[in-house]
Amino acid sequence: MKCRESDFENIPSGVSRRDFLKVCTATAVYMGLPASFGPKIAEAATAAKKRPPVIWLSGQECTGCTETLLRTSHPTLEHLILDLIALDYAETLNTGAGHQAEEYRAKSIEENKGKFILVCEGSIPVKDGGIYCKIAGKPVLEILQETAPKAAAVIAIGSCATWGGVPSAGPNPTGATPVYKILEGTGIPVINIPGCPPNGYNFLSTVLYYVTFGKLPELDDKLRPKFAYGRLIHENCERRPHFDAGRFAEQFGDEGHRNGFCLYKLGCKGPETYNNCSTLRFNDMGTWPVNTGHPCFGCSEEGVGFTVPLHTPANVKNITPAAGLTPINVDHGGGMSTGAVALAAVVAGAALGAGAVAVKKVGQEEKKQD
Amino acid sequence: MRSVENALGMEIPLNAQYIRNIIMGAHAVHDHIVHFYHLCALDWVDIVSALSADAKATAKLGQSLSPWKRNSFEEIRGAQKRLQTLVDSGQLGIYGSGYWGHPAMKLAPEVNLLAATHYLQALEYQRKINNVVAILGSKTPHIQNMAVGGVSNAINLDSPDTLNMEKLYLIKTLIAEADDFVKQVAMVDVAAIGAFYAEWTGYGKGVTNYLSAPDMPMDTKGTSFELPGGYIPGGDISKFTAIKSFNDPFFEDNVKESIKHSWYDGEWNRTPYEGETVPKYTDWQDDGKYSWVKAPTFQDEPAQVGPLANVLCMFAAGHKPTQKYATQVLDTVSSLVGSKVGVGALHSTIGRIAARVIRCAVLNDTLENQWTALVNNIASGDTTTFNPPSFPKGEVQGFGYHEAPRGILSHWIVIDNGKIKNYQAVVPSTWNAGPRNSKDDLGPYEAALLGNPVAEPERPLEILRTIHSFDPCLACAVHMVDKNNNEIVKVKVL
Secondary structure, eight states, X not given: OOOOGGGGTTSOTTSOHHHHHHHHHHHHHHTTOOGGGHHHHHHHHHHOSSOOEEEEEEOBOOSHHXXXXXXXOTTOHHHIIXXXXXXXXXXXXXXXXXXXXXXXXXXXXXXXXXXXXXXXXXXXXXXXXXXXXXXXXXXXXXHHHHHGGGSSEEEEEHHHHHHOTGGGSTTXXXXXXXXXXXXXXXXXXXXXXXXXXXXXXXXHHHHHHHXXXXXXXXXXXXXOBHHHHSSBGGGGOTTHHHHHHTOBOOSTTSHHHHTTOBOGGGTOOGGGOBOOHHHHOBTTTTBOGXXXXXXXXXXXSTTTTTTSOTTSOOOOOOOOGGGGTOOTTOOTTOOOOHHHHHHHHHHHHHHHTOOHHHHHHTTTSOOOOO | OHHHXXXXXXXXXXXXXXXXXXXXXXXXXXXXXXXXXXXXXXXXXXXXXXXXXXXXXXXXXHXXXXXXXXXXXXXXXXXXXXXXXXXXXXXXXXXXXXXXXOTTOOOOHHHHHHHHHHHHHHHHHHHHHHHHHHHXXXXXXXXXXXXXXXXXXXXXXXXXXXXXXXXXXXXXXXXXXXXXXXXXXXXXXXXXXXXXXXXXXXXXXXXXXXXXXXXXEOSSSSOOEEEOOEEEGGGOGGXXXXXXXXXXXXXXXXXXXXXXXXXXXXXXXXXXXXXXXXXXXXXXXXXXXXXXXXXEEETTBOOBOSXXXXXXXHHHTTOHHHHHHHHXXXXXXXXXXXXXXXXXGGSSHHHHHHHHHHHHHHHHHHHHHHHHHHHHHXXXXXXXXXXXXXXXXXXXXXXXXXXXXXXXXXXXXXXXXXXXXXXXXXXXXXHHHOOOOTTOOOOHHHHHTTTOOOSOTTSOHHHHHHHHTTOOSSOEEEEEEOTTSOEEEEEEEO
């Protein structure tokens, strides 16, 4: 796609044309689109006279999901809220407070009916009429039920909003409930971005996807964008070769740990957690828990994070051919039959001490991969 | 983490202490920058007024106050244009509900523009220092490298997959970049705003019992700290008592929490080891229960926590960097107002904000010291980062504290046969936002609002100034009620 000088007339002041295009191209590449889509994103972001309005509600949360946006570079928080969206209500960031902020929220919802994006951070307590989380004297449960039908789409950000997260951990004293369950049967589109907090880019790219292409990204069966949650962490893990070769850290600081070996035996939940941590990394610093020697604890995965103890071994969801030591001299167009791969995996798994769990799971829980 | 380690009587390897210390320091510097510029400055700075400022005069003003390299005309004009574009769009977003043109806003347009320029720059520098947290802590805001007994960061200078020279030097570089911003921009801005709003040294004093934790342990047992902490009763720094170790009974024996006015079942005043959290919601009761927050006490008195408490305790303990940066900020204020402003001015709304930036400067020096200590320890051949815990049969209990950005944080645990029997967290905002205690003494927020001016009851900006100065970690509501008990207005604060 060619771009003309006039495409950049509306670039926010204070941002050079080159920088702006760079951000848009980085965004395109990250969303799995060709770099040539960069100018299209730039156009969409600047041509629109009106920035898409966003209302950000907070339920039972720690504000970690809001905080994560302070740490992103493409786009930055300032670029996001000054130039790309109109963040009309966000408890942490509103300059006004109390009835000034509440009035501004009501006005934006009324003016932008059917057009604004509703972001929900935190779970929704439903026990005892929702009294465990009130905002301006009203249960957040009621606020969500009133606001969601007026939104174009709802994005649930963080594990609390998407599946309950920490507040829903047993015995769940407040009846903490995920957003999609509250809205079940209403037909309102909900997108889940789990994580504690999720990588800021998984949220931002979802918003920019919508702003740019006017539609929502493809979702999996748990309403998660496929571009972010389409694969197991384990499948793209930098320590995967050590898993396949049976080289494990057994304790923090032991020789295997100091050699950067696989953290499976320390309880890493990468083999059962769908997320892009191992490829996207965090905070533009190339870091993520496994890289720092800490097992993944499945913070984004319902039934794993805050549920299974940290050092309990993961249920290995599927063994891909790599784990079975696929011969590297297979002829093109040939390859091993599915049965042969599975057999090789079983043999390799048993031989390598990846654990009985891995062997047992072979072939049982293959998730359809795109 | 520290509460469990305390219960198990563990020692923590030096490398793990230094790595934790760097994470805590970098996190706090980030937090203090964000709090001042993004969660509190717009109570004092009118960004709409900044649009009418002369950018040239603003650059000249900035350059007269500080050697900061980014006070150029181009930089300031760029920020002004950016704000103008936003205002022209008619979509003000988070700024739409602000208190622009409020009579309590008193800064000249040029001062407003300078602060607004730094508001945008601050977003960049908080990111840089936060990256230090990510490098060591895997990610932020929620780090994932802590383990009972140490950290998960393996140190191996000869491995591509561990903490090695490249990461260590990246940390050092980021610390230096943030250091310039804190010392040449944030300290100057806070001093200038403090000077222009000097009358606010007379408001918001509240509770003057100050409690803070010593932190940045420099040995394996937690008996020696780079930053001192302790207790000051009644605002008299000559009565300072230090908290000396992770085992000090002076702290452990003197903390209690009351639920007389909190929405929990019963009416007790107990050590956190015996605390409970059994909700019983009643809605607002003037003389009964009216808050989800418990009321903590130290030696049966309410106490204020946070950077002000920390700075006063470190000052009282004779901590040289604290004395240096406190003097520097107070001297700048004094020269701007033309009369001597002493440490006493810190017992106030504006003093809490000043103390935060003083602590921020202290922490930047601390970060450099901790980095050097880590590198020297690795150079000595020590690469240990973890001592494995072992849980005894029977019951043990422990406490752990940390001087968090908002003040002293303590966790209390009772472990029975390796399982958690009770766990209570007494967090900074509980100390400050707590309701009346078992003796009906006011908590720090409540006490600080007495005598606070309000120019327009419908837009009570001044109340936000005092509450925001504590850096609250929760959304709360201030209900203004007239003499006939009619509610005038609700103000939500975060």
